[in-house]
Amino acid sequence: MVIYHDQHTCITTHECITATLHFFGQLPYHTPIHGVYGRDIKDLFAESYPQHEPELITPSLSTSKSKKRKQRQNRKNMNNNKNAQGWADTDVNSFREEEFDFQKHLDKFNKAEIFAEIQDSDKTSKEDLLVTHNRLPQRNLLPTENVLDAPVKPPSPPPSSIRAPAISTALKTATSGTPCPLLSVTELIRIQRKCTAVSPRFEDLAIENSARGAAVLAMRLLRHSHLSSSIVILAGNTRIGAIGLATARLLIDRGYPATICIVCHDRQALCPDVAREEELLHNFGIPVVYDPSRIQGAYDLVMDAILGSENKLMDNIAEFHAWTKAISWANQQPKPIMSIDFPSGVDADTGHPQHAQYFIHPQWTVCLGAPKLGCKSTRTTGALYLVDIGIPRKMWEQAGIDMSNIFWEAETLVNLTYDAT
Known part of the structure; x- marks a missing residue:
């Protein structure tokens, strides 16, 4: 009812x-x-009496699934919390042993070689690249310069009675007047890589040929400049530094006293070329120092073999302090400086200093293989010389560069002059 x-x-x-x-x-x-x-x-009125326990109601299927899903999620969160806190019970020494050495791997990275390899695989001519259209040449700015300068008015023509100084990048040989081409650092590295691909021994031969040419120039300067025969070689932990050490070995073998300083932040972390030359010097009983402040005795010529054209000051932060210290020491000496390949601290492609304070002011520069685009004037390089490092003529021809009339007969060292016409 x-x-x-x-x-x-x-x-x-x-x-x-x-x-x-x-x-x-x-x-x-x-x-x-x-x-x-x-x-x-x-x-309607109902008297209240104690009731029996209510009948259990079985939850629906949807409620049961939702509850199980929440239980699984809770168990998963608990497991994640346990795993997240598991590091507190592990031994930290295992992490220290497996710690990634960033600087060690950065030292293995050679930007110049990587860029050369990229350009070698790219068959597009420079004239067809979009980056070459309507682009002004770039240069490194000094700390006192602004990125955006005020518009510069075109200079007025100089009076007819005064001739403006001409700064030209054209080079020619001093004896025959043969024009000498200038190459970028990347172009020369690409040619050298092709030579190494043909003969793996080319790299060692190039170092020895470069050292022989630099030693010949140093001996000429010591003989004809009314200087004594003592020389100081500043060799960086670079390929140019290895050439400097090989040059010192040849000079000592010719009877010229030489003080050798390897510029590095850690003598146990030398590059393979420098380590090989250092071992040869030790085997011959030739002393080596690792700090310019420890150089003692009289000397009349300082040889700059710190960076050359392939390395820049900011390429290796670990070596930056050692490099700048050696550059400052060399500039403070009252003796002339001879640079191998290119003055340290100066960009070999632009001729501009990489730092406002730390760059070499040489009286002589001996280029290796070919003069670089940064050879702007004697204010940058001083008197300029060129050394034949042994690149075959066929490799020059494949690169479209005419070097056939630069070296005559058995000459390996050629004097170059800036053509101001």
Whole structure:
């Protein structure tokens, strides 16, 4: 019998024993009713008696799945927390042993060789590259210069009675007047890499030929400049430094006293070429120092073999302090300086200093293989010489460079002059 019904609740009695409550959207709920009085819903009255425990309702399938999903997520979070805190129980020495040595791997990276390899694989001519169109030549700015300068008015023509000084990058041989081409650092490295691909021994031969030419120039300067025979060689932890050490070995073999200083921050981390030359010097009983401040005795010529054209001051942060210290020491000496390949601290492609303070001011520069684009004037390089390092003529021809008339007969050292016309 239904005793009450509306849009929310429906009450049914069963012989005055129990009542079933129907709530829409929920399961039926059973409750005992005792002593129902009245004939109308208004007169309905139920005495309250202790009830039995309600019947357990089994959750629906969707509720069970949601609960299991939450349990799995909680277990996963607990496992992640345990794994995240696992580092506290491990031995830190294992991490120290496996720590990645950034500087060691940076030392192995030679940007000049990588760029040369990229350009070697690129067959597009320079004239067709978009980067070459409407682009002004770049240079390294000094700390006192602004990136964006004020518009510069075109200079007025000089008076007819005064001739403006001409600064030319054209070079020619001093004896025959033959024009000598200038190469970028990347172009020369690419040619040398091709030579090494043909003969793996070319690199060692190039170092020895370069050292022989530099030694010949040093001996000429010591003989004809009213200087004594003593010389100081500053050799960096670079390929040019290895050439400087080989030059010192040849000079000592010719009877010229030489003080050798290897410029490096760690003598146990020398590059392979420098380490090989250092071992030869030790085997011959030739002393070597590793700090310019330890150089003693009289000397009349300083040889700069620190960076050359292939290395820049900021290429190796670990060596920066040692390089700048040696450059400052050389500039403070009252003796002339001879640079191998290119003055240290000067960009070989632009001729501009890489740093406002740390760059060499040489009286002589001996270029290796070919003069660089940075050979602007004697203010940059001093008197200029060129050494034949043994690049075959066929390699020059394949690169489209005419070097056939630069070296005559058995000459390996040629004097170059700047053509101001």
